[in-house]
Amino acid sequence: DADVTQTPRNRITKTGKRIMLECSQTKGHDRMYWYRQDPGLGLRLIYYSFDVKDINKGEISDGYSVSRQAQAKFSLSLESAIPNQTALYFCATSPTDFYGYTFGSGTRLTVV
Amino acid sequence: AQSVTQLGSHVSVSEGALVLLRCNYSSSVPPYLFWYVQYPNQGLQLLLKYTSAATLVKGINGFEAEFKKSETSFHLTKPSAHMSDAAEYFCAVSDQGGSYIPTFGRGTSLIVHP
Secondary structure, rough: OEEEEEEOEEEOOOOOOOOOEEEEEOOOOOOEEEEEEOOEEEEEEEEEEEOOOOOEEEEOOOOOOEEEOOOEEEEEEOOOOOOOOOOOEEEEEEOOOOOOOOOOOOOEEOOH | EEEEEOOOOEEEEEEOEEEOOOOEEEEOOOOOOEEEEEOOOOOEEEEEOOOOOOOOOEEEOEEEEEEEEHHHHEEEEEEEOHHHOOOOEEEEEOOOOOOOOOOOOOOOOEEEEE
């Protein structure tokens, strides 16, 4: 099994629908992150969490919310999906600030 | 706030040629520096990192990068490109202080010709 598992891998949803992307990890890392990747823009941080009781907004948190259900689980929700949220979404984990990230395989989300 | 510039959204080389992917950052103090690789339909994988030890850092798959403080650069190199090196490469920088959340560059797509 992968160290960081994202579900679903692909999803097509309609404008206005609520959708949840899930991330689970077996690394035992405290820190978890959600990023969005768009062509030519690199990765942009949506939310991050340093432990179960710690949730922080990233640079593009508007329109998104998160839940840290356990050390191993970190979910991203789009309350009312819109077409410009069509993107590739990555979950990542790390044990410390300088260790580097372990990424999941991504969720490709299309909002029509 | 940190900024990261990767020069060239696409770099094309012939198999066996030198690979050079450029990364410059803005920081008043030495940061932590990372290079990641993303193969098609996969997540990002850590290639190498600089965390204030040796300025020349060796990573996986024959890649290495040199931290040059005077040039605020952390360019990625490989002496001889393989077809399997074709991928997207991302430079990331985080400050030693504050939240340490890295800022990612926009990525450079490496194309390797036979």
